[in-house]
Amino acid sequence: MAVPSTEIDVLQAESEALDALVGHPPRRRWNPALLVCADLPPVASVGELTREPTRAQDESQAGAASLSAGATQRLNRQGWNWQGLALPVALLLVWELSVRAGWVAARLLPPPSDIAQTLIELGPQGLLGHIATSTARVLTGYGLGAALGIAAGALVGLSRRSAAWLNPSFQALRAIPSLAWVPLLLLWLGIDEAPKLALIAIGAFFPVYMGVSSGFRDVDRKLIEVARLYRLSATALVARVLLPAALPAVLTGLRNGLSLAWMFMVAAELIAATRGLGYLLTDGRETGRADLVLAAILLLALLGKLSDSAVQWAESRLLAWRDTFDTLGALNSRPNAS
Amino acid sequence: MSSLPHNTHQVETSFDTRPAAPAATPERPLLDVHVRRKAFGQRTVLNDFRLRLQAGEVVSLIGSSGCGKSTLLRIIAGLDPDYEGSVRVNGLDRWGTTRDIGFVFQEPRLFPWLSVADNIAFDPERPNDARQRVETLLQEVGLQGLGQRLPKQLSGGQAQRVAIARGLFTHPLVLLLDEPFSAVDALTRLKLQELLSNIVREHRVAVVLVTHDVEEAALLSDRVLVLDNQAGNAPRELPIALPRPRERSDAALAALRHELLLALEAAHAL
Numbered sequence: 001m002a003v004p005s006t007e008i009d010v011l012q013a014e015s016e017a018l019d020a021l022v023g024h025p026p027r028r029r030w031n032p033a034l035l036v037c038a039d040l041p042p043v044a045s046v047g048e049l050t051r052e053p054t055r056a057q058d059e060s061q062a063g064a065a066s067l068s069a070g071a072t073q074r075l076n077r078q079g080w081n082w083q084g085l086a087l088p089v090a091l092l093l094v095w096e097l098s099v100r101a102g103w104v105a106a107r108l109l110p111p112p113s114d115i116a117q118t119l120i121e122l123g124p125q126g127l128l129g130h131i132a133t134s135t136a137r138v139l140t141g142y143g144l145g146a147a148l149g150i151a152a153g154a155l156v157g158l159s160r161r162s163a164a165w166l167n168p169s170f171q172a173l174r175a176i177p178s179l180a181w182v183p184l185l186l187l188w189l190g191i192d193e194a195p196k197l198a199l200i201a202i203g204a205f206f207p208v209y210m211g212v213s214s215g216f217r218d219v220d221r222k223l224i225e226v227a228r229l230y231r232l233s234a235t236a237l238v239a240r241v242l243l244p245a246a247l248p249a250v251l252t253g254l255r256n257g258l259s260l261a262w263m264f265m266v267a268a269e270l271i272a273a274t275r276g277l278g279y280l281l282t283d284g285r286e287t288g289r290a291d292l293v294l295a296a297i298l299l300l301a302l303l304g305k306l307s308d309s310a311v312q313w314a315e316s317r318l319l320a321w322r323d324t325f326d327t328l329g330a331l332n333s334r335p336n337a338s
Numbered sequence: 339m340s341s342l343p344h345n346t347h348q349v350e351t352s353f354d355t356r357p358a359a360p361a362a363t364p365e366r367p368l369l370d371v372h373v374r375r376k377a378f379g380q381r382t383v384l385n386d387f388r389l390r391l392q393a394g395e396v397v398s399l400i401g402s403s404g405c406g407k408s409t410l411l412r413i414i415a416g417l418d419p420d421y422e423g424s425v426r427v428n429g430l431d432r433w434g435t436t437r438d439i440g441f442v443f444q445e446p447r448l449f450p451w452l453s454v455a456d457n458i459a460f461d462p463e464r465p466n467d468a469r470q471r472v473e474t475l476l477q478e479v480g481l482q483g484l485g486q487r488l489p490k491q492l493s494g495g496q497a498q499r500v501a502i503a504r505g506l507f508t509h510p511l512v513l514l515l516d517e518p519f520s521a522v523d524a525l526t527r528l529k530l531q532e533l534l535s536n537i538v539r540e541h542r543v544a545v546v547l548v549t550h551d552v553e554e555a556a557l558l559s560d561r562v563l564v565l566d567n568q569a570g571n572a573p574r575e576l577p578i579a580l581p582r583p584r585e586r587s588d589a590a591l592a593a594l595r596h597e598l599l600l601a602l603e604a605a606h607a608l
Contacts, residue, residue, distance in 0.1 A: 225417060226447050229435050230461055240462075244451040321451040323490035 110291040115298060118291040122280075131299060134265055134276040137193075138307075141200025142261035146254060149205045153212025153253070157246070158238065167213070174206045179267060186271075196268035203264035204257035211253015215246030248319055255311045262304045277303075366429050368393045368544050369512050371414055373423040376406065383409050384421075387573070389563070391512070394542040398555035400598065401565030401573075402606050407548040411514045414546065415441045427511060437461065440505030440513045440543075444520060446497035448489040448504075455485035458503045475503035478540070479533060495526035499533070506541060513538075515547045519554070528586075531557060535583070552598040556591055557584055562598060566605035574601050 092112045098104050099111035106114070119127070152170065156163045181202055185195035219242050227241045243250075269278020277296045284292030367390040376384040383406040391397055399407045412418040414425055416435035425432045427439065448457045458475055459468045476482050479499040489497060498518060505513055515534075519527040535558055538545055549555050555562045556578055563573040576598060580590055 222443070222445065222447050223449060226441075226443075226449075226460075228417060229415065229439075229441050230437070231435055232462055236462055240460075241449070244449070247451075321488050321490065323450065 108290055110294060114291050115294050118289075118295045119298075122292075122295065130276055130280055131303070134269065134278065135303065137196055137268070137276065138200060138258075138261050138265045141197040141265065142204045142258055144197065145201035145204030145261065146208045146257055148201070149208025149253070149257065150212050150250075152205075153209045153250075154216065156209075157213035157216025158242065163213070163217075170206075170209060174210075178203050178206075178264060182267070182271060191272050196265070196273070199268045200261050200264045203260040207256035207260055208253045211249045211251075211256065212246070215249030215253070216242055218249065219245040248322065251311070251315045251318065255308065255315070258307055258311060259304060262300065262307070266300065367391055368395075368428055369414070369546075370426040370429075371410075371423075372425075373410065373413060373421055375423070376409060376413065376418075376421040384413075387423075389414075389546070391544040391546065393511070393544055394538065395561075396538055396545040396547060396559045398547045398549055398559040398562045399565060399573075400549060400552065400555050400562060400602055402567060402602075405565040405567050405605075407565060408516050411441070411516050411546060411548055414512070415439055415514055417441075437463070437508040438511045440508065440510035442498075442501050442505045442513070442515045442518045444517045446489070446494075446501040448492075448497055448500055450489050452489075453485065454481070454487050454489070454492070454500050457489065457500055458485075458507050460504060461508050471507060472503075475506055478506075478537065479503045493526075495522050495530065498522060498530060502530075502533070502537070506537065506543070510543060512544045512546070513541075515545065517548055517550060520550060527551075527554075534558060539582070552595050552602065553586070553591075556594045556598055557586065564598070564601045564605050574605065576601060 095109070096111045096113060099106050099109060110118075152166070156167050156170070178199065181199060182195075185198050189195040189198060223241055223245060224237070227237055232240065265276075266278045266281070269276040270282055273279040273282070277300055280296040281293055284290065284296065369389070369391040371387070371389040373384045373387040375382060375386075383404075387406075387410065389397065389410075399410065401407055409418065413421050413423075416425070416432065416439070419434065427436065432438075448454075449460065452460070454476070455469075455472045458472045461468075465471065472485060473482070476485055479502055481496060481499055481503070484492070484496070489500070492500065498521075502518070505515075518534075519530050522530065531554055534545075537543070538558075545558075547555070547558060559578050562576045562578060564576065565573045576594070578594060580588070580594070584591060
């Protein structure tokens, strides 16, 4: 159904006033026919409701308010967040110009155009292979570490007894800087793939473990009480109440674990590798090629951001039900009346 | 309680797991609570407390905080097993929670990740007609068409309506309400009180209502129990013998409200 036209007029006026305030050029006027909210039930206009009081009058008014708020939010959210790119692009421009102008030595800080050139030259020399190797290591190690983290976190988060037995030990292990494991891993597992994957897994394990265990432990007792009224079995309690309630913390843990997995991949490849982005970094250092080092850094930034965005996307899909600042616009917002 | 098998010649292979029980009578009340003793540490909260309810009867519990009202509800619901005594529903001893008792808390306590409809039909023993039952209940609490909304899209009053619908989903014999309307604004409270009195009439469910609001108690109940902080004292019982539907402006209701206030004051003074 369409938003009541009076609502639109008010919002239009408000928006134009705001534009005038910040000096925005005039925008196209909204088309009421496009402001449709298929997921909402028909709601009479606010004016009609005040004339004809009904049983659920106050609540329907709240519905109308949320309708218009949702519509405006959808308008604001249309289009892609281009603002995020502005700063990096500006920095690249300044960088390029200052190297060209001779303020910075190009040998130490090659300009972005040189780095792009390097990347293009690396293409036929197996750049994709390096990227694939590193990505495969991250995914394998992360999968291993995250799976163990979920298992251990669930055990400790769901059972007070196992928490009493295990949590202090896990906390102690967590206190060890993960890189301190490197010599031991090299001694035990040799210099091949195994120590690299193990290191990445260790790095990913602890954030996931922390997220999962605290997520389960912090589930609202009041919701568990509701579940008890229905005599849910233990598995049903976990599946229907504890897991969804813990999901925000679990996903935060998974996301933190993934970024640490990238970090430890680089550490592992810096120590000993013949392929991968870490190898490119080492190669660049040994041959004195800053452009190669920067190219590898750039690729790491891109890959890290890409994988993080993937998890973030999953997060926003799975957690749209949350009533938080972040999800304000994800669905139409909470009504502002009681 | 038409859903219960009355016929004593019932076939042995009946799938109804509930044992046959005769209908509630004054001698055999629908809900029979006897708490011999309930204590938190050294402090006794309830001592030899009895409460009997017939089907369709509404009993309100009022009294100062800490007098054991909410504790009593939790005992009846089976959420607090740490007491001496017994709770019988329809003549049968009840241990732990049961689908025969619905509970509406002070806060709606909806599962935020489930839609309104899924919250109402949270019962793991989802009957085949669950969807239709949800629609009926939504209609009854005045929220038709809002089944697919998420709890965050509801106002406080709407959320509490959903909680009431969820409490009724399992066709409970007893509905327990723990200050259900204390967190909503005055106008919404009046509407929810009206809704509750309609529901009691239609479902013939026995209701135990804990409240701080003497007007609410007078308006909705058949009896009001005034509890005090002395666990040994029997609660003072005031019958509300007014015809229904009741008018807030009724002089008799105002007089009863005054009487309840005095009783509450007397209980406080102890």
